[in-house]
Amino acid sequence: MERTQAGESVLSRAVRIIEAFAPGEDWLTVTELAARTGLPLPTVSRMVSELALHGWLERDAARRVRLGVRLWEVSVRSSPALGLREAAMPVLEDLHAQIRQHAQLGVLRGNEVLFLERLSAPRAVVNYTRIAGRLSLHASSAGLVLLAHAEPDLQERILAAPLKAYTPATPTDEGQLRRILATIRQTGSVHCPGYLHPDVAGVAAPVMRGREAVAALSVVVPNAPEARGYEPLLRMAAAAVSRRLDGGTTFTQ
Amino acid sequence: MERTQAGESVLSRAVRIIEAFAPGEDWLTVTELAARTGLPLPTVSRMVSELALHGWLERDAARRVRLGVRLWEVSVRSSPALGLREAAMPVLEDLHAQIRQHAQLGVLRGNEVLFLERLSAPRAVVNYTRIAGRLSLHASSAGLVLLAHAEPDLQERILAAPLKAYTPATPTDEGQLRRILATIRQTGSVHCPGYLHPDVAGVAAPVMRGREAVAALSVVVPNAPEARGYEPLLRMAAAAVSRRLDGGTTFTQ
The missing domain is CATH 3.30.450.40 (GAF domain)
Structure with missing residues (x-):
């Protein structure tokens, strides 16, 4: 697993970003996600973009972020x-x-x-x-x-x-x-x-x-x-x- | 995003492993996951271990793998x-x-x-x-x-x-x-x-x-x-x- 200088893997960081959404919570900004995870803003921004490509996160016109319906589908169906x-x-x-x-x-x-x-x-x-x-x-x-x-x-x-x-x-x-x-x-x-x-x-x-x-x-x-x-x-x-x-x-x- | 020599990010590989479970499908072996994703067995094995640490995947005594209840919880609650x-x-x-x-x-x-x-x-x-x-x-x-x-x-x-x-x-x-x-x-x-x-x-x-x-x-x-x-x-x-x-x-x- 590739590790950053802080010693935390990319995968763990992605898990933390997705788990940052509290129960019932909808849209969060990248800034809020950075604050909650303690990850640098550019890192969060880059990972959000990649997760959005897979449909696991979704962004609106104001660049707010929420969990994607695709993530729901994948985790519920099996x-x-x-x-x-x-x-x-x-x-x-x-x-x-x-x-x-x-x-x-x-x-x-x-x-x-x-x-x-x-x-x-x-x-x-x-x-x-x-x-x-x-x-x-x-x-x-x-x-x-x-x-x-x-x-x-x-x-x-x-x-x-x-x-x-x-x-x-x-x-x-x-x-x-x-x-x-x-x-x-x-x-x-x-x-x-x-x-x-x-x-x-x-x-x-x-x-x-x-x-x-x-x-x-x-x-x-x-x-x-x-x-x-x-x-x-x-x-x-x-x-x-x-x-x-x-x-x-x-x-x- | 760290990239492997094949040019695919760690995150994309993790997404592919989790999406490899077909609707209604329960347990898969690491070998089956490697075959479905086209990823090397050691890579799949390492990523499964890390995802299991977060509860996103679960393993049984026979080392078979399934989606974790934690992944369900995280994706459903928000x-x-x-x-x-x-x-x-x-x-x-x-x-x-x-x-x-x-x-x-x-x-x-x-x-x-x-x-x-x-x-x-x-x-x-x-x-x-x-x-x-x-x-x-x-x-x-x-x-x-x-x-x-x-x-x-x-x-x-x-x-x-x-x-x-x-x-x-x-x-x-x-x-x-x-x-x-x-x-x-x-x-x-x-x-x-x-x-x-x-x-x-x-x-x-x-x-x-x-x-x-x-x-x-x-x-x-x-x-x-x-x-x-x-x-x-x-x-x-x-x-x-x-x-x-x-x-x-x-x-x-």
């Missing part, structure tokens, strides 16, 4: 996320039709939950999830069911770290979290009233492949007494996706 | 496709709930239609569409509505080229295609019985922003007499997405 998403989608649609709020599919990536898909109703409650967005494991229902089935190492790291209280209801105490995780392993689902926002509850269940939780199905609903009653629905939906996965998609974590 | 997809999704869901077959959203890219989204029913008819997949403009309902509103240059190029007959019903004759395109501009929708498969019909309408068709909504249904009756439904759905776009998403082609 993504390992696509197999899981296709297996889950019919079930997610049924779930969404029953609940008429947000229904979503998440996977564990690093120490967060990454959302592969979300279906929303026009007048649904507030929801922090975005497609390809991430949430904390300890505060989201999808995160908690993934954490309950994660490697002991990851569980201990999360439990030992200082945990953010999004609301007074967010579980941040180690003992409390251990009890929540144990209950999830026993019951196969979780109900999270007001953990991320006072008005909102999350309900989730894990999609299992053998003993491995490969994903979480969750709904985000108003924080009302009946939300707890959605747990069996989520368990049934997650079991349906697990069965569809056994049917042969090639997704593995 | 994609210009996401704004259009979010504007269309509630309408696409309603459409899908009414038709209980495939409902999809496509955009014009080059001389094909690229599908950004697809909702399918478990027992729906055969469908060649994949998310991030492409179809010919002259043979698909989504393609024809986009072609009808495309730049005259593109229309003339498509009409002048030899066109593939997927079935005996596929329109490949220039005069016939000109009539279809004129009808679409007049009526605002199209019904394509058996153009891609004898058992299947496509029905589509364009999503307009001003005078520009920024996308096509389509359904893929059994090739039966009532399929033509879906045209008003598709026009209504496409108009609803057009209105939602006016409400402020930032997608532009």
Whole structure:
């Protein structure tokens, strides 16, 4: 790999330029890209030009830059996320039709939950999830069911770290979290009233492949007494996706 | 940009490696990647290692390679496709709930239609569409509505080229295609019985922003007499997405 005098490869610099776009962010100027990546302006300018030739970046008349539709196409059409998403989608649609709020599919990536898909109703409650967005494991229902089935190492790291209280209801105490995780392993689902926002509850269940939780199905609903009653629905939906996965998609974590 | 002796930049080689994965394709070996890209095996091996460090590629125990979930995340979370997809999704869901077959959203890219989204029913008819997949403009309902509103240059190029007959019903004759395109501009929708498969019909309408068709909504249904009756439904759905776009998403082609 050719390396610049700073010792960083051309490829790493290109990765940094593309990763500089924050979730939901659209146009950036070359100057903004240089500031965010710490790369010299002429370097960014040259790499943007080359990436634009391939359609991986696009420029407008004002020379602002955004990610190209070609990059989306290339990464989506062969993504390992696509197999899981296709297996889950019919079930997610049924779930969404029953609940008429947000229904979503998440996977564990690093120490967060990454959302592969979300279906929303026009007048649904507030929801922090975005497609390809991430949430904390300890505060989201999808995160908690993934954490309950994660490697002991990851569980201990999360439990030992200082945990953010999004609301007074967010579980941040180690003992409390251990009890929540144990209950999830026993019951196969979780109900999270007001953990991320006072008005909102999350309900989730894990999609299992053998003993491995490969994903979480969750709904985000108003924080009302009946939300707890959605747990069996989520368990049934997650079991349906697990069965569809056994049917042969090639997704593995 | 550092260049190799062959004159191709490192960045272009990396783009070629990532683009070597065909739609829906999962694992490839480094040898297969070298054969497809025409790059030397050690070069591919070195670049795969570096891309794997960034999570843009992933390797399994047998050293096979696939696209990384990180690449999916980065390209989806800030994609210009996401704004259009979010504007269309509630309408696409309603459409899908009414038709209980495939409902999809496509955009014009080059001389094909690229599908950004697809909702399918478990027992729906055969469908060649994949998310991030492409179809010919002259043979698909989504393609024809986009072609009808495309730049005259593109229309003339498509009409002048030899066109593939997927079935005996596929329109490949220039005069016939000109009539279809004129009808679409007049009526605002199209019904394509058996153009891609004898058992299947496509029905589509364009999503307009001003005078520009920024996308096509389509359904893929059994090739039966009532399929033509879906045209008003598709026009209504496409108009609803057009209105939602006016409400402020930032997608532009």
